[in-house]
Amino acid sequence: MTDVSHGVVVTGAARGIGRAVAELYAERGWRVLSADVNLPPVLRGQRRVKADVSTAAGRERIVRAAREMGGVQVLVNNAAFQGAHGSVLDVSERGWARTLGVNLTAPLLLTRALVDLLPRGAAVVNVASVQGLFAEQGNAAYNASKGGLVNLTRAMALDLAPRGLRVNAVAPGAISTEGVLEAIADSENPEQTRRDYEDLHALRRLGTPQEVAKVVYFLGSDEASFLTGAIVPVDGGMTASFMMAGRPV
Numbered sequence: 001m002t003d004v005s006h007g008v009v010v011t012g013a014a015r016g017i018g019r020a021v022a023e024l025y026a027e028r029g030w031r032v033l034s035a036d037v038n039l040p041p042v043l044r045g046q047r048r049v050k051a052d053v054s055t056a057a058g059r060e061r062i063v064r065a066a067r068e069m070g071g072v073q074v075l076v077n078n079a080a081f082q083g084a085h086g087s088v089l090d091v092s093e094r095g096w097a098r099t100l101g102v103n104l105t106a107p108l109l110l111t112r113a114l115v116d117l118l119p120r121g122a123a124v125v126n127v128a129s130v131q132g133l134f135a136e137q138g139n140a141a142y143n144a145s146k147g148g149l150v151n152l153t154r155a156m157a158l159d160l161a162p163r164g165l166r167v168n169a170v171a172p173g174a175i176s177t178e179g180v181l182e183a184i185a186d187s188e189n190p191e192q193t194r195r196d197y198e199d200l201h202a203l204r205r206l207g208t209p210q211e212v213a214k215v216v217y218f219l220g221s222d223e224a225s226f227l228t229g230a231i232v233p234v235d236g237g238m239t240a241s242f243m244m245a246g247r248p249v
């Protein structure tokens, strides 16, 4: 397959995993539309759009830019709000609504808005989390949003199969994104916190954004042509063991 004429839409592409995904597609010659509430960096061969995926106006901007790009073979629903910490007893209603709106409802509505631009053989890749498979204490909204996205991925796979579309998700472990590295640096004992994060994984290290991007790329490609409705952990073995999964850091 020559990738050169293909187009991909990546949400949340200003930094972290989304940015690594956009960079990988750009490197491999794809036309890339990076969408983010913060304007993404300029990459070669890439268009960018400032858009909040949780609003109808933001999604409309993405659809317009995708149409101008000339077609979409892959949609990567990656944008997420990770800021509403709190347990089931104290998470704010506002934080809950924002988390569900960005992480769960937006992938549904953006996919729906773009579906007529996706030809048979196209693919959607949702970026879920190990926290969609297991829960972390004190992070109820994020856990619920990612658990919802995991099963939404399966629902999308079933409902979009008649259109010849595949839908899969990745469930990353702890990845060395700016956000995770900042959280480690801001903790009381950064060295210990880093080790705690690393020890959640059988491979005893954090993953890199590029390692997640490569799996996203695979799921979106024809190499994965018989794969749909799958949730692929990219977690260094975290969820291979009940001893590691869900252990609070």
Ligand code: NAD
Pocket (backbone or CB within 6 Å): 011, 012, 013, 014, 015, 016, 017, 018, 035, 036, 037, 038, 051, 052, 053, 054, 078, 079, 080, 081, 082, 102, 127, 128, 129, 130, 171, 172, 173, 174, 175, 176, 177, 178, 179, 180
């Ligand atoms: P991040 O917070 O570093 O980046 C997320 C990007 O999404 C940001 O650029 C942000 O501006 C954008 N964004 C947020 N809300 C948006 C909105 N409403 N509309 C458009 N853009 C919006 O995140 P990350 O750590 O790179 O994570 C990327 C994805 O991977 C997320 O879905 C996250 O839940 C998932 N994930 C991350 C990790 C990790 O360890 N970093 C682990 C598991 C899953």
